[in-house]
Amino acid sequence: MIVCRRVLQVLFAAATLVASVAHAQSVTAGPVATVAGALQFVQEGSAYVAQIDGQPFDRVNNNRLRHFDDTSGAHEAVARMLVEEGNGLVLYDFRRKPPAVERIGRRLRIESVYWQRDEAVLRTGEGWFRFQRGTLTKLTSSKTIYH
Template sequence: MRRLLLAALAATSFVTCVHAQSNASGPLVTPSGNLQFVRVDHDFVGMLDKEVFDRFGANTLSHFDDVGSSDDTVTRMLVQTESGPVLYDFRHHPPLVQRSGKRMTVKRVFWQGDEVVMQSSQGWFRFQRGVLTKLQSSTTTYH
């Protein structure tokens, strides 16, 4: 019975830390202000409180959100662009924008402290402090 309870708890923890992909254009509440994505020609423009802070090329809007536990605001976001994932950190004013510089399609995202671990068709990667690193097999567990 104890093993069953531990297995259920582990499964629940795993599920809650994998963040689903979204295509919501906003408005989304962030610590930096209200976020809205707007289509302009063939690009998207990221706006905070109606002020442009980023522009990126993408056929469709796709992002993974890290939602704050206390007030349900989006604290960080990984956006899929034509040139690769871009990390927005809304805990900074103005928001920190970090481009990965590697074209890939992200399938899943795990938020771990200040790093983002993502799975793509090319394998697993860590994006931390603006540096993208391909991960090798290890005993590290992400949740």
């Protein structure tokens, strides 16, 4: 049962990747058009303060800025964003007001992000991961062959 479930997870992830578009990384501090307003990262020392229309909503503890954007909003506005932070990753969901902030407490070297309706599939140097509803899951493949 567990093997079948993992196989289904991998097959779902593969189908998801085929049906989705990877969004490239960006290092811009803004302004970035989001569905919640204009996003700006303002540098304060070795950190950045994330602001929507001038109102701060989060602090990114990193001396460099790197993020992956989901441009599925109206007029290609950013709906979600995954930001690399010194202690891990941060997911911003601009579809909610105020923007939802979810910390992913694991450091990963992200190569690309594939966005789906309720999840993000991450291609990293350590393999493939899925972040869905606050949970980061490593996607694994099974060596079992079914006929």
